[in-house]
Amino acid sequence: MNSVSFFGTIDSEPQLLGMPGRDVYEFWLAVKGRRDKHALYVKVVAFMSLAVRLADELSQGDRVAVSGHLRSERWRGHSPRRIYVHSVIARDVQLARAPGEDA
Secondary structure, eight states: OOOEEEEEEEOSOOEEESOTTSOEEEEEEEEEOSSOSSEEEEEEEEEHHHHHHHHHHOOTTOEEEEEEEEEEEEOOSSOSSOOEEEEEEEEEEEEOOOTTOOO
């Protein structure tokens, strides 16, 4: 089963791409390790109705919980090496609010 969950901060300004009915929403999520000072950066992609909902709700700096599955694609650059790009195809994204924070 290909299933992942991440909790982190939206590190880039999210973008709604595509056309009505074929909407794509993308952003980079910074996920900090427990003892590590470095963050893991994960590309998150949402499609169709989820993409439209997220475009109205999220912005850079928001803390979110993301669940979905991993997708790998071969990068078609100029390098002779095989390079793969990994992203999370979102099934659900929830805005995480601190206790006592207004909705």
